[in-house]
Amino acid sequence: MEPPKALTYKELERHIQAQQPDDELYIRVTKPKLRMPWSEERLAKFLTCPIYTGCFSEHRRWKRGSMIIRDATYWVPLIVLTLGSRIAEILLLKRTDIRFRNNAYCFAIGSGLEQPGKTEDSKRIVPIPQLLLDLGFIEWFQALPDSHGVLLFPEAARRTTSGDVTSAFGKHLRRILERLDLADFDEDFYAMRKTLLSMLRSASVSDGQRQAIAGHKHGSILNVHYTAHQTHDLKAAVDKADFKLEIGRRRKYGFPVILRCNLAQQEELKVDVTINDDGQAASVRIQTESATDPVFEFVKQPNSTANTLRQVARELRDIVSGRSLRLPKDVMKRGAFEHFLALA
Structure with a gap:
């Protein structure tokens, strides 16, 4: 008689997870999230995954291939990660929310009535991080055709029939993360906000600047009407989050791409x-x-x-x-x- 097969802890965990009901109330009531910042290794693995370095197709973002599709799946996680913004704020950005103020490209976040900002402080103008500029975000934005529509990421809005763009996009990205073996209950997509704020705190960015960037409360910066000097300071603060990316060009792509990430030199x-x-x-x-x-x-x-x-x-x-x-x-x-x- 063959001996019984021993399951690994990882296999047992996956089996238990598979038995859990697909009900958000179950998760919220029985297993509260700690919402921890992403580890450096997981960040490095995500930033060099097929989404950013070449996927198989639009519907196979987790599989290696030669396509880099710059849409909501590509840009939204990067924006949330580099600005610490609420996900809904980014998903509902309009094309007119891209501004040029005091010699810096900016996002006008929470500018419309449809934006779900929690406080008046949520309405803010934040300089676009250099990482996004280096990846060609402005060139991508400027090349959008009129048929693209009003929203910056219309395909994200089309994922929902209930109007809850955040949940719909979160489920979409979670499926990709599961395929990439990057799914984590505590270090989830929403925890990317905490990751950025943790990095800025480690870089000695002041409370007021962190609050102005993330839209919690205005510290010493009246964000919506800040001066050219404050624009410069806030841009410098945003860029203190160092993801140690090497960005360059590959012959088959007509735009800059992530070549490698040096965040995690040693395995977790x-x-x-x-x-x-x-x-x-x-x-x-x-x-x-x-x-x-x-x-x-x-x-x-x-x-x-x-x-x-x-x-x-x-x-x-x-x-x-x-x-x-x-x-x-x-x-x-x-x-x-x-x-x-x-x-x-």
Whole structure:
């Protein structure tokens, strides 16, 4: 008799996910999102995926090919990622919302009555990030034919029959991310906003500038009427989010493309933790996605001394120092892992 096939944790997780009902209320009630910033490795993988480096066809964006289709699927994630804007704000941009003010190309966000901005602060004019300019966004916009219509991304609006453009586009992109093995419950499309704000905070961009960019509250900048000096400052602030992209040209494309992303020089480390009755780490396992053997593994024994734990914790800190980590989803497991690191 053949021995039973052992399933991997990843296969078990996929099976469990497949059994969950496709109901947003189920997710919201039973499993609240942490909405974490994207890790550098996931950002690098997304920014060099077939959407940006060559896909098979319009309906096979996840499959490698020779086509780069610059539409909502291409531009909207980049805009959300580089501006931290609400997704609906970008999906409902009109062509007339592209402005040239104080010698800088800008987005006039939340300018129309149909825009779903939550506060008066949502109405703002933000300089277009250099990353988008380097990829030829303005040239793409200027080349749009009259038949394109009023909206900047009309194909996104056509995805919904209920008027909820955000949910429709979010589902569309989530299907692509699943095919690319980039789907993550907490690090989802909506978490791209948090990713940008986290990067700006790390780059010491002031609270007022971050608020003016994302449309939370005006700090010291009255965004809608800011001066030429403030335009320059806000443009510099937006561009402090460094995605370490190399942008250039390839012979088969008539526009600039992403050649590579140098965000993640080393492969992300996945952290698995089990906890004991007192909430501390009973075991810790660290490995990369591409390797079957762990780079670190520790199981706490009943006779483990404090000195032993400190020594192991120091070894673990040396391994994870400067590396991108994929931590457990469970808050208690995250806490146990961080406490273990603190022992060193």
